[in-house]
Amino acid sequence: MTDGIVLWGAISLRALRVHWALQELDLPYEFRPIQSRTGETLTAEYTRLNPKQKIPCLQDGNFTLTESPAIVNYLFNAYGAGRPVFLPESAQERARSDEWSYFAMMELDAHALYLIRRHKFLPEIYGEAPVAVASAEEYCLKQINAIAPRVGLAEPYLFGDKIGAADILLATTLHFAQRYEVTLPETCQTYMDRAFARPAYQAAKARNEDPNA
Ligand SMILES: N[C@@H](CCC(=O)N[C@@H](CS)C(=O)NCC(=O)O)C(=O)O
Numbered sequence: 001m002t003d004g005i006v007l008w009g010a011i012s013l014r015a016l017r018v019h020w021a022l023q024e025l026d027l028p029y030e031f032r033p034i035q036s037r038t039g040e041t042l043t044a045e046y047t048r049l050n051p052k053q054k055i056p057c058l059q060d061g062n063f064t065l066t067e068s069p070a071i072v073n074y075l076f077n078a079y080g081a082g083r084p085v086f087l088p089e090s091a092q093e094r095a096r097s098d099e100w101s102y103f104a105m106m107e108l109d110a111h112a113l114y115l116i117r118r119h120k121f122l123p124e125i126y127g128e129a130p131v132a133v134a135s136a137e138e139y140c141l142k143q144i145n146a147i148a149p150r151v152g153l154a155e156p157y158l159f160g161d162k163i164g165a166a167d168i169l170l171a172t173t174l175h176f177a178q179r180y181e182v183t184l185p186e187t188c189q190t191y192m193d194r195a196f197a198r199p200a201y202q203a204a205k206a207r208n209e210d211p212n213a
Helices: 013-024 044-049 068-079 091-121 130-151 165-179 186-196 199-209
Strands: 005-008 029-032 057-060 063-066
Touching: 005 013, 013 068, 013 165, 013 199, 044 057, 057 068, 063 068, 068 091, 068 165, 091 130, 091 165, 130 165, 130 186, 165 186, 186 199
Parallel strands: 005 029
Antiparallel strands: 005 057, 057 063
16 A cells, blocks of 8 residues: 555666556656566565566555556556547547557567567577577567557657647657667657657656656
8 A cells, every 4th residue: 555656667778667657657666676687576565566577556545457568558547537648539439549559569579579678689598599589589670660660640649739648658669769770760669759858758767767856
C-alpha cells in the first residue's frame, strides 16, 4: 500500500515509457530508481512486488502493476480524463490504439528488439546468435517500413493533435530500434523526434537517467 503513485525503475527504456506517461499526465510520483542487472530487482522486497524481477513496476495505493504497456495504458485510462491527452472514445478507437500498442510491443519489442539487445549487445550474458540477430534486424526493418507511410500521416500524433498511450509505446520502441542500429525511415524519424521534443518527454528522460532530477 502506498500513499500515492510509486514507480520502480531507472536507466531503462521500458521504465522511461512510464516516466513519460506520468509526466504527460502531470502526476506527482515517488521514484525508486532500481536498475536491471545490478541485483536491485532481486531483493525480497522487490520480488514480492514483481516476481518477474524486472522493471518497471508501478504502485498506486494498493494496486501494483507490471509490464510497461499495461502501466502506460492504465495511467492514461485512470487519470487521462480532463487532461490534454488522447483517450479512445469508441470501441473502434480503443481497438486502433490497441493495434498500435500490440504492434510496438510484439512485432518490434518482443520479436525483434529484445532478441537483438540480448544476443548482439549483451552476448556475455545471453550468448552469441548471429543468424538470429540478422534475421531479427531484417524483420524489424520490414515491420517498421510497413508502418512508415501511416506514421507519415500522423498529425502530429497517431490520433491527431493529442498524444496518446500508443504514441508513447510506439515512439519509445522506435527509439529502441534506432539505438540497436536499425535505420529508421524518414517519417518514423520525424514522428519520433517530434514526440521527443515534448517537455514531458524531456522531463521523463531526465528523471529516468538521474533520480535526483
Ligand atoms: N515486458 C516487460 C519487459 C521488462 C524488462 O525486460 N525490463 C528490463 C529492463 S528494460 C529488465 O528489468 N531486465 C532485467 C532482467 O531481465 O533481469 C515490460 O515491457 O515492462
